[in-house]
Amino acid sequence: MTSKKIIEVTAAIIRKGNRFLCARRKASSEQGGKWEFPGGKIETNESPEQCLERELHEEFAIQSVCGKFLCENTHDYGDKIIKLKAYFVKHTSGDFQLLAHQQIQWLNLNEMQQLDWAEADLPIVDKLTSHYK
Known part of the structure; x- marks a missing residue:
């Protein structure tokens, strides 16, 4: 029996008005x-x-401050298990540069639900939706 590798990762919830990165x-x-x-x-x-x-500095060349914990989700991708911890993050300075992504959008909760999300991130979308109802 092979035990799957558990990878601990983080997710940033960056909010601007009623929109999220x-x-x-x-x-x-x-x-x-x-x-x-x-x-x-x-x-x-x-x-x-x-x-x-x-990570936010490496991926976008921005400065930020990590804030309050939102939620944690564990997702089995088959070859590995991702343990994802989501935090609210404040963007403090710098213009966003696409160093690790092909696109960014600032979307409200309804718009976010139309996207094709990585499965580990879906529970965060649900949590945000219930958090801001």
Whole structure:
């Protein structure tokens, strides 16, 4: 029996008014073309909050401050298990550059539900929808 690798990752919920940042993965990447909340793998000796601030700088060249925890979701992709922790994040400075994604959009909750999301991110969309009803 092979035990699947559990990968701990983070997701940033960045809000601007009643819109949220949604990022589309590059077609050449894993889960290519799917939408996600940006973030990434937590490195050794790194907190989820530190991970998000580092990843957002690497993916978009922005500065940010990690805030309140929203939710956690575990999803089995078959070859690996993703443990995804979502946090509200404040964008503090810098213009968004697409360094790791093919597209970003600022969408309201109704618009977000029309996207083709990475499966691990779907419960976050649901949680946000119920959080802001």
